[in-house]
Amino acid sequence: MDLTPETLRESYRRMRMIRAFETKLGELVTAGKMGGFMHLYAGEEAVAVGVCAQLRDADTVASTHRGHGHCIAKGVDVHGMMAELFGRATGVCKGKGGSMHIADLDKGMLGANGIVGAGIPLSTGAALTAKMKRTGGVAVAFFGDGATNQGAFHEALNMAANWKLPALYVVENNGFGEFTPTEFVVPVKDIADRAGSYAMKSMIADGMDFFDVTAKAVEALDHCRSGRGPVLLECKTYRFAGHFVGDPLVYRSKEDAEDWIQNRDPLQGFEAHVVEAGLVDAADLRRIDLEVEEELASAVEAAEAAPFPDVGELTRDVYVEAS
Amino acid sequence: MSRVLTLGAAINEALHIAMETDPDVIVLGEDVAGGGDRAGDDVDEMGGVLGTTKGLVKAFPGRVLDTPISEMGILGTAVGAAVTGLRPVAELMFIDFLGTCLDPLLNQAAKLRYMFGGKARVPLTVRTVTGAGMQSAAQHSQSLYWITAGIPGLKTVIPSNPADAKGLLLAAIRDDNPVVFCEAKLVLGARGEVPEGDYEVPLGVANLAREGGDVSLIGFGGTVPMCLAAAKKLAGEGIEADVLDLRSLQPLDEEAILTTLEKTGRVVIVDESTPRSSVASDVAALCVDRGFDFLQTPIRRVTAPHSPVPFSRPLEQAYLPSAAKIIDAVRSQD
Numbered sequence: 001m002d003l004t005p006e007t008l009r010e011s012y013r014r015m016r017m018i019r020a021f022e023t024k025l026g027e028l029v030t031a032g033k034m035g036g037f038m039h040l041y042a043g044e045e046a047v048a049v050g051v052c053a054q055l056r057d058a059d060t061v062a063s064t065h066r067g068h069g070h071c072i073a074k075g076v077d078v079h080g081m082m083a084e085l086f087g088r089a090t091g092v093c094k095g096k097g098g099s100m101h102i103a104d105l106d107k108g109m110l111g112a113n114g115i116v117g118a119g120i121p122l123s124t125g126a127a128l129t130a131k132m133k134r135t136g137g138v139a140v141a142f143f144g145d146g147a148t149n150q151g152a153f154h155e156a157l158n159m160a161a162n163w164k165l166p167a168l169y170v171v172e173n174n175g176f177g178e179f180t181p182t183e184f185v186v187p188v189k190d191i192a193d194r195a196g197s198y199a200m201k202s203m204i205a206d207g208m209d210f211f212d213v214t215a216k217a218v219e220a221l222d223h224c225r226s227g228r229g230p231v232l233l234e235c236k237t238y239r240f241a242g243h244f245v246g247d248p249l250v251y252r253s254k255e256d257a258e259d260w261i262q263n264r265d266p267l268q269g270f271e272a273h274v275v276e277a278g279l280v281d282a283a284d285l286r287r288i289d290l291e292v293e294e295e296l297a298s299a300v301e302a303a304e305a306a307p308f309p310d311v312g313e314l315t316r317d318v319y320v321e322a323s
Numbered sequence: 324m325s326r327v328l329t330l331g332a333a334i335n336e337a338l339h340i341a342m343e344t345d346p347d348v349i350v351l352g353e354d355v356a357g358g359g360d361r362a363g364d365d366v367d368e369m370g371g372v373l374g375t376t377k378g379l380v381k382a383f384p385g386r387v388l389d390t391p392i393s394e395m396g397i398l399g400t401a402v403g404a405a406v407t408g409l410r411p412v413a414e415l416m417f418i419d420f421l422g423t424c425l426d427p428l429l430n431q432a433a434k435l436r437y438m439f440g441g442k443a444r445v446p447l448t449v450r451t452v453t454g455a456g457m458q459s460a461a462q463h464s465q466s467l468y469w470i471t472a473g474i475p476g477l478k479t480v481i482p483s484n485p486a487d488a489k490g491l492l493l494a495a496i497r498d499d500n501p502v503v504f505c506e507a508k509l510v511l512g513a514r515g516e517v518p519e520g521d522y523e524v525p526l527g528v529a530n531l532a533r534e535g536g537d538v539s540l541i542g543f544g545g546t547v548p549m550c551l552a553a554a555k556k557l558a559g560e561g562i563e564a565d566v567l568d569l570r571s572l573q574p575l576d577e578e579a580i581l582t583t584l585e586k587t588g589r590v591v592i593v594d595e596s597t598p599r600s601s602v603a604s605d606v607a608a609l610c611v612d613r614g615f616d617f618l619q620t621p622i623r624r625v626t627a628p629h630s631p632v633p634f635s636r637p638l639e640q641a642y643l644p645s646a647a648k649i650i651d652a653v654r655s656q657d
Contacts, residue, residue, distance in 0.1 A: 060407060094440030101438035110406065111439060115430050121396055122431060125403020125411075132349065132386075133408060152426070155396030162391070317441035318475050320499035 003214070008280050009288060011053045011210065015045040015267055016285075016292045017078060018069045022241070024296055025068070025085065029245040033304075034085060036098050041069030043208075043240030046266035047172050048073035050205075050213025051140060051233075054221055058137030060108040060126045062119035065100045066172075066239075067112025070142050076104040082299040088306040095309045096317065108137075117150030119143060120169065124156040127167035127230070138224045140168045146177030148191050157232065161198035164229035168220050171232065172207060174239040179251045195232035207237030208264045211273060238264065325486075325516040331375045333485035333517045334450070334506065337492040338376065338412065340521050342383045345410060348496060351388040352397055352414025352450075356380035358389070372416055373452065373511065394424035398449065402432045405447040405501070412496055415451040417459075418467045418505065425470075432501035433476030447501040448492070453481070454545050454595050455632045455643055456508040464508070464632035464639075466544075466596035471503040472572040473600070478526055479572040481505035483547035485515040487570055490524030498526060507595065509545025509643075527574035531583065535563030538653055539583040539590045541606060543569040546593040546625075546644055553649035562653065572602050580606060581614050588619030591652045593644050598626040620656035625649050 022042040028034040041048070044066075052061065052073035063070040071081055076092060084091030084102055091097070092104050103111030110126060113119040123141035130137040147153055148171060160167045171191045175182050188194060195202035201223055205216040213235055220231040238260040242249045249257070274280040328336065341348045352371070359368020359380040370377025380387040390397045394415060401413035415421065421428075428449070435443040455464040472479040478500055482488035488506070495502035532547060533554050540550040547568045554564035565583045569576065584590050590610055594603035603624040610622055625644045633639055 062403070091440070093438060093442070096440050097438040101434075103435075103439045103442070105406070105439065105442045110403070111435065113431075115426055118399065118426055118431055121399020121427065122403035122406070124396070125400040125405070125409075126407040128400055128404045129407040129409045132404075133347075139403075139407075151423075152395050152399055155391070155393035156399060158391055159393060159396045159400060163388075317437045319478075320436065320444055 005280050007053065008274055009284060011049050012270060012280070012285060013288050013292060014049045014073055015210070015270065016289055017296070018042070018045045018048065018072050019267060020292050020296050021068060021072060021078065024300065026241060026245050035087070038099050038245040039066040039243065040241040040245065041066050043260070043266070044172055044174060044237045045069060046210040046213050046270070047170065047207045047235045047237055048142065050210050051170055051217045054214065054217045055140065056137070057108065058130070058135045060110050060123070060137060060139045062110045062123035062126065062139070062141045063112045064119060064143050064147070065112060065114055065116070066144070067102055068099070071102055071104065071109055071112070074109045075107050076109055078295060079299045079302055080104070083303040083306050086303040086306070087308060088303055089309040090303070090306040094313060096313065117143060117147035117152040120147065120153050121156040124160045124165060124167055127160060127165035128163065130166050131163070136225070138166045138168055138221055140170060142170045142172060144177065145171060145173040145175070145182045145186065145191055148194055149177070149185060157195070157198045157200060157230070160230040161200045164227065166224040167230040168224055169230060169232045171234045172237050173234055174237050176239065176243070176252065178243045190234060192232055192234040200230055200232055202232040202234065205233060205235045207235030208266045208269060210266060210270045325518045327514050328485050328517040329511070330482065330485045330488045330506070330513050331373060331511050333489040334375050334492055335377065336517070337489040338379055339382060341412070341493055341496045342379065342386060344521065347408065347410040348412060349386045349388065349404070349409055350376060350379055350412045350414070351390055351401060353390055353392055353416055355414050356387045356389045371414065376414070394420050395427065398424045398427035399431065401447055402427045402445060405432070405445045406435055406443050410446045410496060412448045412450060415449055417463045418451040418453045419462050419465045421467055421470065428471065428477060428501070428503070429474055433474045437476060444499045445501045446499045448495045448504055449501070450504045450506065452508060452511070453505040454507045454509055455639055456545065458634055458636060458639055460634040461631040468503065468505050468572055469596055469601050472602060476501065478502040478574065479505065480526055480570060481507060481544035481572060482570060483510055483542070483544055483568050484513060485517045487524050487530070489517055490522050491526070491570060493521065494523035494526050497523065502526065505544060507544035509595070510548065513548065524570065527571045527576055529576035529579035530568045530570055531565060531579070532568045533564065533566035535565045536586055537562045537564060537589070539565045539567060539587045540593060540649060541567045541569065541580065541583070541590060542593040543572065543602070545595050549644055549646045549649060550593055552646035553653070556646065556650060557653060577609055577613070580609060581617070584610055584614045585617045588617055589656055591623045591625060591649060593625045593649055595627060595644060597629050598624060599629060601626060623652035623656060625652050
């Protein structure tokens, strides 16, 4: 594990950007300045960044309806993302994808996905490509605890294990499938146990702890890269906001939420660890906070000023046209 | 040079050529290798439930993948492989099984390119057997191509003869869009001249299989031989029919449909599927929208009834369109 001050600062920057980005989106949607269904990733930053910081260019990421965090963690341009969410022509998907389908294949980001669990077989296909074309890449699928109740999860994991694909399946177990507590609908205590059916290696990480996620991701990716087959990594985490912006949050206890948000915040935990260990100064982190705020403000300003797509875009990109 | 092959054998030949000419082409599905890739084991392989992929695994070891019976996994994995650089040919054994796995086609393959602002390519081919005619009854006999033909982002083709099957499949595999390639049971065993070597039949181009001038019989897949048989019989009565084989349901060759309609002023559309939201209804709407001034008689559609496919042989025969039903439809236009 190569955690230099430089890589730690970069990981902090991405976690802080996710937090700031999602906070800003919440404000924009609530103020009626941005449309669409919006699912925020705040609280789960250590999972996306802890895993993605260990990835290489050849590695791919498939995401979920809660996908902004994975985009930022995989290095998708924040300006392009913000423009996309404003539905502008300068968006990373030309304004045609929006929040639930934001993607950047040039960065190996295979897309958020509006269908719960659908990214899991897609990522399995990316792992098949990596194996057959010997790219050396690992295909990482992020998905929630709810997705592990879909048939797509079980079919894909069975195939990946059988073919020993370089695939890492990261479950972000945030305790709720939409509004329903996970234990209401999942009979196993740990989602990781589900790997047993597929003779697949599984691991559990504290998803609020960047360093634990990092350690587990390093081990899991090494397993995948060395040809020993896929890994199911369960990260226990918490969704600071509701399922979507506007969720009244009547279904979870305020005390529990406060406990997670006040005492388990992954950014605070990261800061306490690196400052105590003398790896990064608190002053460095404050400077990054400011830089993030500035970049975000400039992204919002540019996005709001950018043009909407031309109406001619409506029927463009439905098919690849013959050249 | 050409030889006589069955439609199934023509597909097998196209798969060999596609795999020889492009190392990124892989074949995956239930039983497609059929156990024929066990190292050091001298077992023969099934090569698919109808034997269409037989011989591929021996010729291309490692590129013909038997999957579990997991249609969602097969199609989802194939979409992911396609978007990251392979050119998969996935087999959905019967199109009826779409009920277990529509999402990878409906919400993934069809939409990734559009949603991602034109960045993605999904060069995926899904081979699937369609239609009635083998007494396989309600869950293995449907003609559900109208579903995939109606989903923007997908292409859907259905050959009626072996030569077209080979050329259309090669074109489908080499197309950078997801293509559903339908193999109609009624013609899967049909024999015909098939050119040797590598050639493509372009997607979206209909074929005028017979020239008449008095009436236009429009069919595709298993209904084309019925149209030709009806045309032969009608010729004996002095009625000469155009027979237009659509070959491709999306993109649809609208100009070819309007051209034959303009010539004859009289059209009968023959579709093996059920009538609601069908290709037949779509073509009829096109004739009215864009060809109203050409129409000299009412349009007739010959389709299956709005019913599941029955098992019993006489019922199944009654379910399917036929040359006799087509002739009745033509006579009813007078």
